[in-house]
Amino acid sequence: MPIKLVVSDVDGTLVTPDKSLTDATIRAVQRLREHGIGFTIVSSRPPAGIRMLVETLGLTLPIGVFNGGAIVQPDLSVLEQHLVPAAAARCSIDVLSQCDAAVWVFTPEAWLVRDPLSAYVALERKTILAEPEVVSDFAPHLARAAKIVGSATDFERLSAAEATLRQALGTQAFVARSQPYYLDVTAPDVDKGTVLDFLSRRLAVAPESIAVLGDMENDLRMFRKAGFSIAMGNASADVKRAADCVTASNREDGFAQAVERHILATVSREKTG
Numbered sequence: 001m002p003i004k005l006v007v008s009d010v011d012g013t014l015v016t017p018d019k020s021l022t023d024a025t026i027r028a029v030q031r032l033r034e035h036g037i038g039f040t041i042v043s044s045r046p047p048a049g050i051r052m053l054v055e056t057l058g059l060t061l062p063i064g065v066f067n068g069g070a071i072v073q074p075d076l077s078v079l080e081q082h083l084v085p086a087a088a089a090r091c092s093i094d095v096l097s098q099c100d101a102a103v104w105v106f107t108p109e110a111w112l113v114r115d116p117l118s119a120y121v122a123l124e125r126k127t128i129l130a131e132p133e134v135v136s137d138f139a140p141h142l143a144r145a146a147k148i149v150g151s152a153t154d155f156e157r158l159s160a161a162e163a164t165l166r167q168a169l170g171t172q173a174f175v176a177r178s179q180p181y182y183l184d185v186t187a188p189d190v191d192k193g194t195v196l197d198f199l200s201r202r203l204a205v206a207p208e209s210i211a212v213l214g215d216m217e218n219d220l221r222m223f224r225k226a227g228f229s230i231a232m233g234n235a236s237a238d239v240k241r242a243a244d245c246v247t248a249s250n251r252e253d254g255f256a257q258a259v260e261r262h263i264l265a266t267v268s269r270e271k272t273g
Helices: 023-034 047-057 086-098 121-128 139-144 155-172 192-203 217-225 237-242 254-272
Strands: 005-008 038-041 063-065 070-072 078-081 102-106 111-113 147-151 174-179 182-186 210-214 228-231
Touching (some): 023 047, 111 121, 192 217, 228 254
Parallel strands (some): 210 228
Antiparallel strands (some): 102 111, 102 147, 174 182
């Protein structure tokens, strides 16, 4: 079926490793619009972390944040909000702490950390353009946890924490890596795939007419729901195998390349055919 909507992951996909939008990416989104194809994003970021993308790309459609744990309008007003059950949040913090990961708690309103000097805090600050709130105890905030993050420089140890958390939590929460150095725990029964379901219903676009782009494990749920999936060149081997095709990396304008070669080229062939 013809592509009517493109949904992109953000970090590792839409933006470069230094978290910027290239001119080619901005133009590619404009080109989609010129061809009557909708565009939006779905990310593990909190709502505040996508504000700059909304402004630069002129986004007008609903946006998925917190790995699908919330769906917001471009003005960041909430359409849907799902929280991590308090017991699952508490278990996640315990497991991540035991694995020597730095733990962060995101509520819908704030980013909470215990150690502002831990690895990747500076990167996250740059990514979402927000300052963390330093707390000594996460317990008073667990009833409002939208995402728990474990960050670590030891990726193998984080993988072990991932396996332990999945076994401990079962269906109580969604556990996935959003970056090699981030392990995310978000609300159960919602993910990037359920954002596609929401968009399909709200925009009256069949899933077969939706194309998606991503690079990490947490993107696989939307790959399964979409009519066409594109993995970035920087994606893991598992993500590439799950995709319909692979584009260049996010260092090489892979998003813009995918739009031109795999989406707009298809539109042109349909018109001439």
